[in-house]
Amino acid sequence: MTTSARAYEYIDGATAIVRGALDAGCTFFAGYPITPASAILMQMTNELPKVGGVAMQGEDEIASIGMCIGAAMAGAKAMTASSAPGLSLYSENIGLAIMGEVPLVIVHMQRLGPATGGATTVAQGDVQFVRWGTGGGYPVIVLAPSTVPESYALTVKAFELAERFRLPVFVVSDKELGMTLSAVDVADYPAVEPVERPTRTSGLPHAFDQPGKVSPIRQYGEGDPFRVTGSTHDEGAYITKLPEKVAALNEHLIAKIEDHLDELEFVDADLDAGAKTLVISYGVSAGASRAAVEQSRDGGTPTSMLVVHSLWPVPERALAEAMEGIERVIVPELNMGLYRREIERIAGDRDVLGVNRIDGELITLEEIVDTFS
Amino acid sequence: MSTITVTPIATYRTEDKYPFCPGCGHSIILDRLNEAMIRLDMDPSQVVLVSDIGCVGLSDEYFTTSAFHGLHGRSSTYATGIKLANPELDVIVLMGDGGTGIGGTHLLSAARRNIGITVIVMNNLNFGMTGGQHSVTTPEAGVTPTTPLGNLEHPLDIVATVGVNGAAYAYRGSSFDKDIADRLVEAIEKPGFALLDIWDLCTAYYIRANKFTRAGMEEDMRSWGLEPGLLYERDVVEYADGYRRIHADLAGKPPPTPRPIPVTHEHHLDRPMSIVVAGSAGGKIRSAVKSVAFGAIKSGLWAAQRDDFPVTVKAGHSVSQLWLSPEPMPLRTVTRPDVLLIISGDGFAKAGPYLERMTAEDLVITIPDYAELDTDAKVVVFDPKAATERIPKTSMGLVYTTIAMTMVDPFPLDALRDVCSAGSFAEVNLQAMNTGLELAG
Numbered sequence: 001m002t003t004s005a006r007a008y009e010y011i012d013g014a015t016a017i018v019r020g021a022l023d024a025g026c027t028f029f030a031g032y033p034i035t036p037a038s039a040i041l042m043q044m045t046n047e048l049p050k051v052g053g054v055a056m057q058g059e060d061e062i063a064s065i066g067m068c069i070g071a072a073m074a075g076a077k078a079m080t081a082s083s084a085p086g087l088s089l090y091s092e093n094i095g096l097a098i099m100g101e102v103p104l105v106i107v108h109m110q111r112l113g114p115a116t117g118g119a120t121t122v123a124q125g126d127v128q129f130v131r132w133g134t135g136g137g138y139p140v141i142v143l144a145p146s147t148v149p150e151s152y153a154l155t156v157k158a159f160e161l162a163e164r165f166r167l168p169v170f171v172v173s174d175k176e177l178g179m180t181l182s183a184v185d186v187a188d189y190p191a192v193e194p195v196e197r198p199t200r201t202s203g204l205p206h207a208f209d210q211p212g213k214v215s216p217i218r219q220y221g222e223g224d225p226f227r228v229t230g231s232t233h234d235e236g237a238y239i240t241k242l243p244e245k246v247a248a249l250n251e252h253l254i255a256k257i258e259d260h261l262d263e264l265e266f267v268d269a270d271l272d273a274g275a276k277t278l279v280i281s282y283g284v285s286a287g288a289s290r291a292a293v294e295q296s297r298d299g300g301t302p303t304s305m306l307v308v309h310s311l312w313p314v315p316e317r318a319l320a321e322a323m324e325g326i327e328r329v330i331v332p333e334l335n336m337g338l339y340r341r342e343i344e345r346i347a348g349d350r351d352v353l354g355v356n357r358i359d360g361e362l363i364t365l366e367e368i369v370d371t372f373s
Numbered sequence: 374m375s376t377i378t379v380t381p382i383a384t385y386r387t388e389d390k391y392p393f394c395p396g397c398g399h400s401i402i403l404d405r406l407n408e409a410m411i412r413l414d415m416d417p418s419q420v421v422l423v424s425d426i427g428c429v430g431l432s433d434e435y436f437t438t439s440a441f442h443g444l445h446g447r448s449s450t451y452a453t454g455i456k457l458a459n460p461e462l463d464v465i466v467l468m469g470d471g472g473t474g475i476g477g478t479h480l481l482s483a484a485r486r487n488i489g490i491t492v493i494v495m496n497n498l499n500f501g502m503t504g505g506q507h508s509v510t511t512p513e514a515g516v517t518p519t520t521p522l523g524n525l526e527h528p529l530d531i532v533a534t535v536g537v538n539g540a541a542y543a544y545r546g547s548s549f550d551k552d553i554a555d556r557l558v559e560a561i562e563k564p565g566f567a568l569l570d571i572w573d574l575c576t577a578y579y580i581r582a583n584k585f586t587r588a589g590m591e592e593d594m595r596s597w598g599l600e601p602g603l604l605y606e607r608d609v610v611e612y613a614d615g616y617r618r619i620h621a622d623l624a625g626k627p628p629p630t631p632r633p634i635p636v637t638h639e640h641h642l643d644r645p646m647s648i649v650v651a652g653s654a655g656g657k658i659r660s661a662v663k664s665v666a667f668g669a670i671k672s673g674l675w676a677a678q679r680d681d682f683p684v685t686v687k688a689g690h691s692v693s694q695l696w697l698s699p700e701p702m703p704l705r706t707v708t709r710p711d712v713l714l715i716i717s718g719d720g721f722a723k724a725g726p727y728l729e730r731m732t733a734e735d736l737v738i739t740i741p742d743y744a745e746l747d748t749d750a751k752v753v754v755f756d757p758k759a760a761t762e763r764i765p766k767t768s769m770g771l772v773y774t775t776i777a778m779t780m781v782d783p784f785p786l787d788a789l790r791d792v793c794s795a796g797s798f799a800e801v802n803l804q805a806m807n808t809g810l811e812l813a814g
Contacts (some may be wrong), residue, residue, distance in 0.1 A: 047628050
């Protein structure tokens, strides 16, 4: 046999997330130990001091995200990482970061729930939880890698978007994607340049009067004093109940995302001309999905594949395009159809079938292939 | 030579009147804070007032410094993040007894860490904003809407809590004390965590329902075993400072970059191969499979390893699935392995679904205990007792994966030997590999 020309390293997804964060310019991390996110905490503990940053183990997840929010407003690019029990404790501070327009990256390593569930058991049960995990219903951005190189690239992207839109951006992975070791061709990592944080040293900390635009961030210690608040506020972060100002704030928090939906659609579309079947998946389930589609094509049946990288906002345009000419949509996921409902509302009359497991095992290639016939 | 005259800032207050009830002690405490800042001639752009929730949470809008108004009880967590990211800042937390209760663990942790922040607890013994409900500092027998027949809880000694747990500075007093501004100056200047528990009157609720007055406040404190005064003071290493000091040698070292594994051998596969090793935790199953993966990659193969183990890492099962392939594959589970190694009872307990699906083309390698397996696969038994040297539990994984490699031969054994020869476990690993070769014959 010939030897491969590829240059492989052997690496897990958690390590790729850490590297992505460092290459994106992350300088602050705080987290609380929890399987399967602990590897990120431990690696950040070792790596951040090298770049002059700080990594903390908080007394709990509330403190960890609180420290990240404080650090972000004092000039750091901040990240935390946890799983559903920790996301439960992040909840109120996710709202604060949305309200205060604080850039923040939250890595969410899914495990089997509810409650303590299975610490070392895979699941994808939190894809709605990350979107609706705090009060008010305001938008956040949720990215979902499905491979090790994507774990790296989408973590970098998460920092870029968090800075640009000044809000919490989630990177959703899971136990298997985070802890499975695989050979990765080092050429598969995209080259990245850390995005400079746009800042200013005077003026109001928020701007609501330019539709869809976000004011450059103010940072403590730089220039004039300024404020941040978790209460409903005006552009100076002073608490207000005046309806027109309340509306300006809240509409801004929505418009800054909704006016840019086209720029927030990230998918890996591998569409096959003439395909009647489209598999839509994300995260770890995309692995068996890609393999099943490959097998179907090898058998002579055109089959389309779309891996969703931006779970939220839902990439509606890309999904609708991929569904053109499609009669049947298959959605494999490790829950009972939590993301399928987002597909169904776009799918019109098409059959939308789920392939679902909640037993802690991965969906198999065979289970997906069975739905093709 | 001309003399430059620097005029200190006259006030850090805005022109707005405080929003508090007549007689509320919060206004007095905030005026003392203003006085302390004037005395220290602080740069308002380098001061961050971090306010909590409740009446005290309204305070920060009345100052010209920077401010962060966060969530209930979490103020010291934001303050910690701010201080760690920019240790030059003066970070002052303004919170009440409510925030102290809900965020108790945060205060305690900030004190233990000696984060260089100053915490002012405006302690009016009840929830003044939400209707006068009892708080963690409401005295025993205190009457509030949620303790109408008298409080049955013991009040929290905030000063002792932070004081015995490492705080650099912990003071208890009241809004009527003449020296509050002096104490604030000391606290702000003190390296490490400083807390002032300053009692004041809630004129809307607590003093209306209880006999609690300015005149009797100190006597009441003492009667409840809560002495006033500067009760804890010690020299400490401030955390942000200490953190930077102990990490100084790491600064400037390069962060991790991808390090490809050099290809030194040629593999023998023309299609993907799946191997499952089912053993016990503590048997170095994952390490052994990782060694095989490295050997495969050194031979130009692609590899992926999915491990299954319970939360207790040294007890129970340890099962690793390994894919080897000439071409990269999407990540997926192994349902029917080409080769299954069952090398312990814990492993056997997890092997059922694999055995059920395996066919005559597949191979099971196991120990004598499982010689009579119910499977269509070919079963080959190797007795660990047949080895010249006793096999330690921690070598079982590598001994049996070596046997498997000799039988299915996906890549040269020399590649595996290269991997085993590297690192601090080289001797043990090479011994295990040799034992495997010996058993395989």
